[in-house]
Amino acid sequence: MIDCTGLLGLQDFDLEIDKLDERICQIRDKAVRMGADIQKAQDLLEKKAALLRKIQIRKKALENDLQSLTERLKTLELRMKTAGIAPSVYVAIEKECSGTKARISEAETKLLEDMEKVESLEKDNAKEQKILVGLRQQLDEVKKRQARELGEINRNKESVKDQRKMATLKIPCDILQVYEELRTEKKGQVVWNIEAPSCPACGFSLPGGFINPLIGVAGAEACPYCGVLIRWTGLLDSVR
Ligand SMILES: [Zn+2]
Numbered sequence: 001m002i003d004c005t006g007l008l009g010l011q012d013f014d015l016e017i018d019k020l021d022e023r024i025c026q027i028r029d030k031a032v033r034m035g036a037d038i039q040k041a042q043d044l045l046e047k048k049a050a051l052l053r054k055i056q057i058r059k060k061a062l063e064n065d066l067q068s069l070t071e072r073l074k075t076l077e078l079r080m081k082t083a084g085i086a087p088s089v090y091v092a093i094e095k096e097c098s099g100t101k102a103r104i105s106e107a108e109t110k111l112l113e114d115m116e117k118v119e120s121l122e123k124d125n126a127k128e129q130k131i132l133v134g135l136r137q138q139l140d141e142v143k144k145r146q147a148r149e150l151g152e153i154n155r156n157k158e159s160v161k162d163q164r165k166m167a168t169l170k171i172p173c174d175i176l177q178v179y180e181e182l183r184t185e186k187k188g189q190v191v192w193n194i195e196a197p198s199c200p201a202c203g204f205s206l207p208g209g210f211i212n213p214l215i216g217v218a219g220a221e222a223c224p225y226c227g228v229l230i231r232w233t234g235l236l237d238s239v240r
Contacts (some may be wrong), residue, residue, distance in 0.1 A: 001219035002229055004191055006171035007179050011191050013164035014183060020157045027146050027153075034139045041135065052121040061116040066107045073100045081162050182227060191220060195234030202226035211239040 076097045080090060121164040150160060168176055186201070198205040204225040214232035223230050 001213070001217065001221060002175055003172075003179065004218060004220045004229065005221075006167065007175065007191050007229070009172060010164060010167045010179065011189065012016075013160050015189060016160050017157060017164070018188065020153050020160070022159055024150060024153055027150060031139070031143055031146060034135070034142060038132065038135050038139060041128065042130050045125060045132060048121060048125055048128070050127060050164060052118065055114055055117050055121070059111065059118060062107055062111045062114060066104065069104045069107060072145060073097065073104065076100065113173060123173060178222075179229075182229070186228065189228070191229045191231065193231045193233040195232075197239050199223040199225060199228065201228040206230065208239045215239070 076093050079085070080093050080097070085093075171179075179190055189201070192200050194200060194206075197211050198207070202223060202225045204223070206223070210221065210224065210230075212230055214230065215234075215238060216236055218231070220229035220231045222228070
């Protein structure tokens with residue numbers, strides 16, 4: 001039988017420390033998640049900015065093409081008006097004229113499409129840039145708030161640790177060692193109060209022969225299956 005008088009208080013401090021550690025993890029996770037979202041938004045924005053640059057370059061090339069095609073058309077039209085031009089030459093120039101017109105029309109359509117794409121991408125990117133700035137500000141604020149909260153939690157944790165240290169001084173060495181080993185191994189609750197004959201840590205049902213000696217006493221016994229310390233706080237009748 002293991003005397004649990006000091007262990008229960010010690011365990012309360014340990015469970016408190018576990019809770020504080022869990023809270024610290026949650027807080028850090030939140031900032032990490034927000035940072036990852038911002039990175040994703042930033043990557044997407046960079047991709048769209050690269051696309052915009054590509055379309056702007058293509059648009060510039062189309063504008064140049066259009067200009068030289070228009071000039072060529074003007075030259076051809078002037079030549080068609082030249083006096084004394086041979087009919088076969090006239091027909092050839094006329095053919096080139098209509099080909100040039102078709103190319104102009106094609107370039108104009110493409111240019112119009114690119115202009116629309118540029119306009120919509122510029123608008124989108126500006127909007128997303130603003131959102132990104134907002135997200136970064138939000139993360140900064142969250143981090144500031146978290147730093148205060150983490151500071152408070154860590155101070156709290158130090159104080160609980162100090163109290164824990166004091167509590168260990170009142171516990172006999174052999175019992176403390178059993179507890180500390182289980183605690184290191186299980187990283188959670190070590191002493192369990194039960195009112196039904198099964199182990200809350202491993203789930204196995206505990207025989208009457210294990211429970212009965214625990215009835216009406218303050219001490220604990222190790223679960224025969226997983227080793228955690230079991231106290232009976234249920235009915236005072238024997239368990240069959
Ligand atoms: Zn067990």
